[in-house]
Amino acid sequence: xxxxxxSKEHEWIKLDGDVxxxxxxxxxxxxxxxxxxxxxxxxxxxxxKDGTAGVVxxxxxxxxxxxxxxxxxxxxxxxxxxxPSKINQDPENSAWFFKLKMKxxxxxxxxxxxxxxxxxxxxxxx
Amino acid sequence: METKKTSLYQLHxxxxxxxxxxxxxxxxxxxxxxxxxxxxxxxxxxxxFDVSHMGQLFVYGGGELIKDLEKIFPLDLKNLxxxxxxxxxxxxxxxxxxxxxIITKINEGFLIILxxxxxxxxxxxxxxxLNEKYKMVLDENRSLIAIQGPKxxxxxxxxxxxxxxxxxxxxxxFSFEKQKIYITRxxxxxxxxxxxxxxxxxxxxxxxxxxxxxxxxxxxxxxxxLRLEAGLCLYGxxxxxxxxxxxxxxxxxxxxxxxxxxxxxxxxxxxxxLNNGVSKIRVGIKPEGRIIAREKTxxxxxLDVHIGEITSGTFGPSVNGPVAMGYVENEFSKKNTKILxxxxxxxxxxxxxxxxFYKKSYVKGVY
Numbered sequence: 001x002x003x004x005x006x007s008k009e010h011e012w013i014k015l016d017g018d019v020x021x022x023x024x025x026x027x028x029x030x031x032x033x034x035x036x037x038x039x040x041x042x043x044x045x046x047x048x049k050d051g052t053a054g055v056v057x058x059x060x061x062x063x064x065x066x067x068x069x070x071x072x073x074x075x076x077x078x079x080x081x082x083x084p085s086k087i088n089q090d091p092e093n094s095a096w097f098f099k100l101k102m103k104x105x106x107x108x109x110x111x112x113x114x115x116x117x118x119x120x121x122x123x124x125x126x
Numbered sequence: 127m128e129t130k131k132t133s134l135y136q137l138h139x140x141x142x143x144x145x146x147x148x149x150x151x152x153x154x155x156x157x158x159x160x161x162x163x164x165x166x167x168x169x170x171x172x173x174x175f176d177v178s179h180m181g182q183l184f185v186y187g188g189g190e191l192i193k194d195l196e197k198i199f200p201l202d203l204k205n206l207x208x209x210x211x212x213x214x215x216x217x218x219x220x221x222x223x224x225x226x227x228i229i230t231k232i233n234e235g236f237l238i239i240l241x242x243x244x245x246x247x248x249x250x251x252x253x254x255x256l257n258e259k260y261k262m263v264l265d266e267n268r269s270l271i272a273i274q275g276p277k278x279x280x281x282x283x284x285x286x287x288x289x290x291x292x293x294x295x296x297x298x299x300f301s302f303e304k305q306k307i308y309i310t311r312x313x314x315x316x317x318x319x320x321x322x323x324x325x326x327x328x329x330x331x332x333x334x335x336x337x338x339x340x341x342x343x344x345x346x347x348x349x350x351x352l353r354l355e356a357g358l359c360l361y362g363x364x365x366x367x368x369x370x371x372x373x374x375x376x377x378x379x380x381x382x383x384x385x386x387x388x389x390x391x392x393x394x395x396x397x398x399x400l401n402n403g404v405s406k407i408r409v410g411i412k413p414e415g416r417i418i419a420r421e422k423t424x425x426x427x428x429l430d431v432h433i434g435e436i437t438s439g440t441f442g443p444s445v446n447g448p449v450a451m452g453y454v455e456n457e458f459s460k461k462n463t464k465i466l467x468x469x470x471x472x473x474x475x476x477x478x479x480x481x482x483f484y485k486k487s488y489v490k491g492v493y
Binding site: 055062 | 155156160161162163165347350351416417418420440441443448470
């Protein structure tokens, strides 16, 4: 497993070979509150870097989930669709959202490492 | 205008509230445990809500005041007994709802609880309609808290002996530390509970004692999911001046005796709608699956024709699924009618359902 990287839209991404696993950060779940709905991209669909690739909803509001890199969706996590509260419980591990076959691995270089993301999250939170 | 704080602001902070601005006040949307836990705690135990932003309007007067208020509200006020409350509306001449409210007969006149966002305008309208004949006080020196949920009666009774004997929609004066507090058995969550009007200087202490007895502060977020599960309307969303009480499916709140006389503001429209029916009406809506249809979601019939809009929609923690209310064309308002909801460009199946979504089995003898 490679180093985990982070986007400004509060997604995390880690590589398993040429497959990227993507989810939303703990910080994102704390800002959203209790997540009660999750929608994931369709398996086999292609998603573009920074494009929407899902939705999460709390009791208060809906928020888009973006993909930090481009690629083909090869797997989605049905468990978080069936029980969205899993996202609050274990956001950066078992509650991953989708897996991508990456189109351009160099897109990983545009993302933040953990230290930079933690700093970013702290600065941008209200 | 500067955002106002309620007298419980410090306590909210002490309980790690997340604040939002609501109707010109800094109000707690949730505390550390979050909306779902707060919601469930209220349903299973007891939750305290700071609703001090709402208006507490005291109108002082006797028999003539009753007559004058009956020209405004569609209520049989001359038969409203002392310390009894009724749900009602302030309407314009077209029967459009300018506010929904609770009016209680007290010794010296009436106490009217108004929505925060409407209270100043209501005060102006009522003062004009009553020709400034009566003393009216929109009391800023009193706070208002609600305590709701099955354990609330027991908890509140420990602080204020006798409240457990109040019947639903009745109230009385009690005392706390020699202060006069007015308590009604009412609320807006679908649970048994009370609303307490108490001087600002004592509300912090009073609320902390309720917390010590086992109740917890609950934010506006859970208040919204609780009231929606209970099928109750939120002004500015499910009710506004473009909707009448008949369209809002609240005709139960209009006195039959008053309709027969037809001498209140908006009565001609109300009578017409009661006789001829309405073109749109408020209904409960149950989306299939987990999709959440929020306010302004468009509603379509089975032939894909636009028939209405959602006015409130969220996830109901006790129902464990999405819940919504909205207005549809009358012919599609029957229970179990299949409809479609357009969410993020896609149409999802749903059906019209009865309200409330969540019904409590109340303790016998309480009501």
